[in-house]
Amino acid sequence: xxxxxxxxxxxxxxxxxxxxxxxxxxxxxxxxxxxxxxxxxxxxxxxxxxxxxxxxxxxxxxxxxxxxxxxxxxxxxxxxxxxxxxxxxxxxxxxxxxxxxxxxxxxxxxxxxxxxxxxxxxxxxxxxxxxxxxxxxxxxxxxxxxxxxxxxxxxxxxxxxxxxxxxxxxxxxxxxxxxxxxxxxxxxxxxxxxxxxxxxxxxxxxxxxxxxxxxxxxxxxxxxxxxxxxxxxxxxxxxxxxxxxxxxxxxxxxxxxxxxxxxxxxxxxxxxxxxxxxxxxxxxxxxxxxxxxxxxxxxxxxxxxxxxxxxxxxxxxxxxxxxxxxxxxxxxxxxxxxxxxxxxxxxxxxxxxxxxxxxxxxxxxxxxxxxxxxxxxxxxxxxxxxxxxxxxxxxxxxxxxxxxxxxxxxxxxxxxxxxxxxxxxxxxxxxxxxxxxxxxxxxxxxxxxxxxxxxxxxxxxxxxxxxxxxxxxxxxxxxxxxxxxx
Numbered sequence: 281x282x283x284x285x286x287x288x289x290x291x292x293x294x295x296x297x298x299x300x301x302x303x304x305x306x307x308x309x310x311x312x313x314x315x316x317x318x319x320x321x322x323x324x325x326x327x328x329x330x331x332x333x334x335x336x337x338x339x340x341x342x343x344x345x346x347x348x349x350x351x352x353x354x355x356x357x358x359x360x361x362x363x364x365x366x367x368x369x370x371x372x373x374x375x376x377x378x379x380x381x382x383x384x385x386x387x388x389x390x391x392x393x394x395x396x397x398x399x400x401x402x403x404x405x406x407x408x409x410x411x412x413x414x415x416x417x418x419x420x421x422x423x424x425x426x427x428x429x430x431x432x433x434x435x436x437x438x439x440x441x442x443x444x445x446x447x448x449x450x451x452x453x454x455x456x457x458x459x460x461x462x463x464x465x466x467x468x469x470x471x472x473x474x475x476x477x478x479x480x481x482x483x484x485x486x487x488x489x490x491x492x493x494x495x496x497x498x499x500x501x502x503x504x505x506x507x508x509x510x511x512x513x514x515x516x517x518x519x520x521x522x523x524x525x526x527x528x529x530x531x532x533x534x535x536x537x538x539x540x541x542x543x544x545x546x547x548x549x550x551x552x553x554x555x556x557x558x559x560x561x562x563x564x565x566x567x568x569x570x571x572x573x574x575x576x577x578x579x580x581x582x583x584x585x586x587x588x589x590x591x592x593x594x595x596x597x598x599x600x601x602x603x604x605x606x607x608x609x610x611x612x613x614x615x616x617x618x619x620x621x622x623x624x625x626x627x628x629x630x631x632x633x634x635x636x637x638x639x640x641x642x643x644x645x646x647x648x649x650x651x652x653x654x655x656x657x658x659x660x661x662x663x664x665x666x667x668x669x670x671x672x673x674x675x676x677x678x679x680x681x682x683x684x685x686x687x688x689x690x691x692x693x694x695x696x697x698x699x700x701x702x703x704x705x706x707x708x709x710x711x712x713x714x715x716x717x718x719x720x721x722x723x724x725x726x727x728x729x730x731x732x733x734x735x736x737x738x739x740x741x742x743x744x745x746x747x748x749x750x751x752x753x754x755x756x757x758x759x760x761x762x763x764x765x766x
Contacts, residue, residue: 285323286649292318293642297635297676306627308678312634319641328640331684333591335633337436338680340598341388342625344431347602348558349619351609352551354395357383359547362399369407374468376400376414377421381464384425385457386559388432389621393422394721401725408498410478412730412741415722417471420711420745422718424460424753426679427705428453430565431598433628434679434707437636439590441687446766447697449569449590454764455701455757463705463753470748475730479503483729493727550609557608561601568593628680635676636684643688655693665690666703666754674712682707698764702757711746713737 296315300308319325348354361379368375376396384390400418404411426432430449439449478484479499487493488503495503568574569590577585606613616622658664665686673682683704690700711719714733719742722731733740 282649286646289319289323289325289642289646292323293638296638300631300635300676306630308676308681309627309630309632309634312631312636312638312681315638316634316641319638319645325641325645328637328642328644331437331440331632331636331640333440334433334437334636334680334684335629337440337591337594337598338433338625338629338632340595340602341431341433341436342622342629343616344558344561344598344602344605345387345389345625346616346619346622347605347611348554349621350611350615351554351605352548353554353558353605354387354551354621356547356551356555357387358395358399361396365396365399366403369403369409372400372404372407372409373413373417373472374465376403376418377464377468377471378461380418380422381425381428381460384422384432385429386562388429388435388562389624390422390426390718393418393718397718397721397725401722401727405478405728406496406498408478408496410475410481410730411726411728412475412732413471415726415731416741417467417745419718419722420708420742420749421460421464421467423708423710424463424705424749427707428456428460430569431562431594432679433625433632434683436591436594437632437680437683438687438704441684441691442697442700443590445691445697445700447701448572449566451698451764451766452701453566453569455698455761456705459702459753459757459760460705462756463749466752467745467749471745474744478728478730481728481730483732487727487729493729554605554609557601557605561597565590565594565597568597628678631676631678632680632684635678635681639681639685640688647692652692655689658690659693659695662695662699662703665695665700666706666750669703669706670709670712670750672709673707674709677710677713677716679707679710696761697766698761699758702761703754705753705757706750708746708750708753711742714740714742 292315296311296318297308300311303311316327320327345354361383364379365372365376380390380393380396383396384393396418397415400414401411404414426434427438429435430453435449435452438452442452475481479502484493485503488495572587575587575593577587580586602616605611606616658668668686669682672686673679676682687700687704690703691697710716714720714723714737719733719740723733723741725731731741
């Protein structure tokens with residue numbers, strides 16, 4: 281009978297997550313709270329601990345990010361990234377993913393990558409490269425920055441859970457950052473060798489013939505030669521030469537070629553200052569995490585002096601950074617709350633709160649029945665944690681909610697904090713289904729048709745780079761954690 285009740289409770293948890301995903305937006309968090317209410321009022325489970333610290337860390341960080349966005353700081357960061365990307369067109373598949381990763385680390389959100397999508401597309405297209413190579417790789421690697429950023433929502437949730445195990449921000453970053461860089465390089469290496477060249481892509485050729493996209497200047501001579509020699513088979517079996525009009529611009533055959541246009545990003549006055557204030561706040565969080573002696577210490581219940589917790593530090597520093605940006609750049613507070621980043625951050629915070637609260641309620645009440653056996657399974661087969669993180673994040677599309685759901689099970693199972701941290705970037709599974717803004721924006725921006733979705737939901741342009749990133753970041757993390765002191 282007890283097992284039957286636990287199964288019913290599990291159905292409530294899974295059902296709330298499924299309905300939340302279908303509702304979208306803050307629906308994920310709201311369904312989580314409803315699931316918690318059903319567990320408490322119907323099944324009489326004691327309510328778990330709501331993730332208060334993680335919730336307010338997200339609010340603090342996203343407030344600072346939104347203040348920076350309102351003051352033009354995001355525009356400044358995007359302009360810097362654009363210049364780096366456009367100055368390295370021949371190495372675009374390697375440069376763009378690293379830039380996407382670094383800027384996600386600095387800003388704490390992969391939303392910044394969406395602003396870079398047109399730049400990556402134009403740079404690859406105008407230089408005759410297959411846009412899918414850089415776009416798909418960059419979309420995926422921007423997600424790696426979430427578990428390597430000291431100010432991301434997922435990091436906020438993770439630190440609250442892992443710090444009691446003896447691991448703090450310094451140890452986490454020492455594993456996740458180098459492992460993510462290895463994954464970025466591995467992903468770029470594989471992605472560079474995937475897909476036909478743009479000039480040979482039948483989808484691109486078809487779109488050119490239909491007039492939906494123009495041939496970039498660097499490919500005009502090659503495309504013209506290919507088209508002039510092409511043969512088409514008619515219904516009666518005969519062949520007819522297919523020709524196309526001569527492109528108006530000129531290519532390698534001594535003809536004049538149009539210069540590759542540069543995508544410019546206008547930076548509002550003071551944008552650089554706002555970005556610098558935010559980055560200084562981020563670096564201050566890292567420094568205070570690296571050197572606990574810089575934090576004030578207070579006696580605990582046993583009278584021992586304990587440094588101020590990093591959750592409180594992050595909240596103080598980032599709220600202060602938001603105020604400094606508002607005062608220095610004279611930003612209207614009402615403008616801050618209107619920023620897209622604040623809306624996105626609020627959705628993330630509510631999703632974390634609802635799902636994590638429901639998960640903690642279910643896990644705490646069923647530790648003997650289901651959590652301990654599951655923990656023993658993960659302890660015997662640790663890589664199951666990586667698989668679980670990958671799949672659950674793909675289903676919920678929430679890195680922070682997945683963190684709060686599964687990491688406590690791994691900690692209960694007795695896995696070493698270094699091993700847990702090494703597998704935590706499996707949250708890259710967020711790209712499993714094409715349900716994220718970065719994926720959709722990349723597909724819609726790529727007019728050549730090389731970046732695409734298919735009728736199979738889990739097979740798309742982002743699948744291979746996602747799998748390569750997942751395997752390489754976990755393997756690299758497991759090796760790196762061996763030399764990271766606890």
